[in-house]
Amino acid sequence: MLSPIILVPAVLNGLLTGAVYALVALGLTLIYGVLHIINFAHGALLTCAMFAAFFAHRLLGLDPYLAALGLTPVFFCLGYGLQRFVIGPAAHGEDRNILLVTLGLAVVIENALLYAFRADTRTINLPYGFDVVEVGPAFLSVPRVIGFGVVIAVALALWLIMRFTDTGKAIRAVAREKLGAELSGIDVAHIYAVTFGLGTACLAIAACLLLPTYYVNPHAGNAFVLIAFTIVVLGGMGSVAGALLGGLIIGVVESLSGLYLGESLGQVGIFIIFILVLLFRPSGLFGERA
Amino acid sequence: MAELLAIEGLQAGYGATEILRGIDLAVNENEIVAVLGSNGAGKSTLNRAISGVLPPWRGTIRFEGKAIERARPSAIVAQGLIHVPEGRRIFPNMTVAENLDLGCYARARARRAENRARVFGIFPRLAERQAQSAGTLSGGEQQMLAIGRGLMAEPKLLILDEPSLGLSPKLVEELFALIQRINAQGIALLLVEQNVMQSLEVARRAYVLDNGAIVLQGSAADVRDDPDLKRAYLGM
């Protein structure tokens, strides 16, 4: 066994990493829970958001946290438009088609980014990029602590929207009973697009939280989405609370397995969990049984 | 008496299969109209076509004189044509109060509180269970909730598709009394039912649907007395 001096920082760092994973997973699970599709363009859209945050800093000198205020509504609109005018019409109501459309979208976006920016990896330098804060035996990166706080705030905001606004109630209604929602006067195409917009907006926030400590290249988003997919399965497909808790758990698992198995094998733990969940609890922690 | 709903030459179906083969049907203001027919006759398909969830192939549907056969379901609801579907289709993951509130989503939103109080007046049972998750209600309560959600939108025409399905005889009795009470508030009803005799008692007029076409129509009394009714069209 390792001493608390090593264990505590590993757990805390795992929670910080896990929070950003959770935010990416939140977008994925929201879209799955309402549209009942897996959005294969999620990773490419995250990459887009990271490039947007990168250039907001490079060209406009905007701090990523400030850029988030602008990029979040922009990506909401982007997601809304994609679902309303591209994915929805192209799918003709067939889930199989939606799958292919989002997959195609991912290929197009990634290759457009590759064409425009090559495969180069870019980072930004911020005065606070390497600041740390001491918590007990651990030194935690300040940008990542901020990220953690923002993710909790975003999850809380999403929960409040879902519980108390008319649009949030309509989203929950469509998720479970589409025909009943339509006959209550809810415009399902609009609600689908709003949901897709919310999921995409989560990516803009995640990108801005990642950028101070992470790099961007045309494939940067994919690593996160693979992990986010594990989280969605662990938390229960479509469960917002599950995505948050699942993200934190996966962050800690990754950190601890890195500690025990070595840095390069950190993600092995994640995929062991993935397989165990599929074997023993396929509905996930918070998933509804069929 | 003014025509509220007027359907002419309505054809609709699923995929390439035609189900409705040219329907003409009207509902006047303040009227209860029964639509009868055996299982699979096309009654629910007719309701889906009227409320816009199944776009018609051909024909016209006018509601208060306005063409609605190309309108989206949300726009049709906003005009006051409310369809309470077969199988209730309530939101099981939400509370009774939230279900009712969503009835006001596209219409009468400003009078949500008054409408809720009115619905609770009609269904005191729902008032007691406001905070309960709708999925845990009994079948009868779920049917009340579905009708209550429809009433929240202040309907001018309420379509009820097999509201008595799965209810005990006593509850069915109550349901037909309720239908008359709703009608007494000035709401027209299109009532799709398997309970033929009870429906013909409350309805002013009736249509009998068979294999996607109307085979018998007239005043409720005439339809009831028609010798062909039971034998040929209702499979009794």
Ligand SMILES: Nc1ncnc2c1ncn2[C@@H]1O[C@H](COP(=O)(O)OP(=O)(O)O)[C@@H](O)[C@H]1O
């Ligand atoms: N979603 C659907 N897809 C294909 N066929 C359907 C669908 N719904 C109903 N049908 C068919 O349409 C016919 C009429 O069904 P329906 O309108 O539900 O009848 P009713 O309500 O009178 O019992 C039936 O033959 C049924 O099998």
Ligand SMILES: [Mg+2]
């Ligand atoms: Mg039916």
